[in-house]
Amino acid sequence: MIKQILVNLLRNAAEALDNKGQITLATRLYCTSDGRHYVDISVQDDGPGIDKEIMDRLFSPVTSTKGDGHAGLGLNIVKGMVDDIGANINCHSSAAFGTCFNLGIPVFDE
Numbered sequence: 392m393i394k395q396i397l398v399n400l401l402r403n404a405a406e407a408l409d410n411k412g413q414i415t416l417a418t419r420l421y422c423t424s425d426g427r428h429y430v431d432i433s434v435q436d437d438g439p440g441i442d443k444e445i446m447d448r449l450f451s452p453v454t455s456t457k458g459d460g461h462a463g464l465g466l467n468i469v470k471g472m473v474d475d476i477g478a479n480i481n482c483h484s485s486a487a488f489g490t491c492f493n494l495g496i497p498v499f500d501e
Contacts, residue, residue: 407438435491
């Protein structure tokens with residue numbers, strides 16, 4: 392599921408960019424204040440950003456900024472997969488720096 396989540400996020404980022412756009416994929420390990428460990432995977436693009444009115448319903452079905460031919464289900468499906476694996480996802484976006492999705496995947500000790 393993690394692979395599919397990343398494919399969807401990367402595809403969305405690529406579709407938001409023009410020919411000179413850039414996508415950055417980064418990972419880091421972090422620990423929360425309650426001692427839980429997570430791997431953070433961020434997908435960031437330097438595109439035009441997401442309008443504020445869209446941000447409030449970003450993971451809802453039928454929210455698309457891509458026009459005709461897009462069902463607007465991609466991020467809703469991503470959110471479902473994120474929930475299924477016990478992870479979390481958030482998004483920060485502005486016209487000044489683009490859009491960044493952060494996927495927090497819990498690390499379980501063996």
